[in-house]
Amino acid sequence: MQPTKEEILRMCNTMCKNTLMQTLEIFFCEVGADYLVAKMPVTPRVHQPDGVLHGGAMVALAESVGSAASYVFLDVKEFYIRGIEISANHVKSIKEGFVYARAEIVHKGRTTQLWDIKIRDEKGALISIVKLTTMALPKSK
Incomplete structure (x- = not known):
């Protein structure tokens, strides 16, 4: 039996306890057939010194939602998911509110997956465009 959308979101948010995702207040808020969305508040906690959202915080948000999407959309009973490459282009700054990262699969291979992640206010x-490559590593038996 497939988990419901609510169960998937609850699972993703539960995994974040005591992690960087909890520190950054990342919250998974939407899931579809081939995408996952997470949001993050833009507050002074994630600002760079001149008062706008830090690019590293955006990259952390993007890797979090892309890796979680790999976890949701791949059979992870036998695999660990690891990010192996990330590239970000920040196109607009933001000082407050929320940003939303939507991860969509571009390539779903047996070993590697390529995710397109757009971060919007x-x-x-559009605030940032991110490309993330994840790898499925077999778990030891």
Whole structure:
């Protein structure tokens, strides 16, 4: 039996306890057939010194949602998921509110997966474009 969307989101949010995701207040809020969305508040906790969202915080958000999407959409009973490459282009700054990262699969291979992650503000304006490659590593038996 497939888990419901609510169960998937609850599982993703439960995994975040006592991790960087909890520190950054990342919250998984939407899941579809081929995508996962997480949001993060933009507060001084994630600002760079001049008062805008730190690029590293955006990359952490993107890797979090992309890795979680790999976990959700792949059979992870036999695999660990690891991010192996990430590339980000920040196109707009933001000082407050929330940002939303939507991870969509570009390539779903047996070993590697490629994710397109767009980070947008609450009005839908594009803030950052991220490409993440994840790898499925077999678990020891």
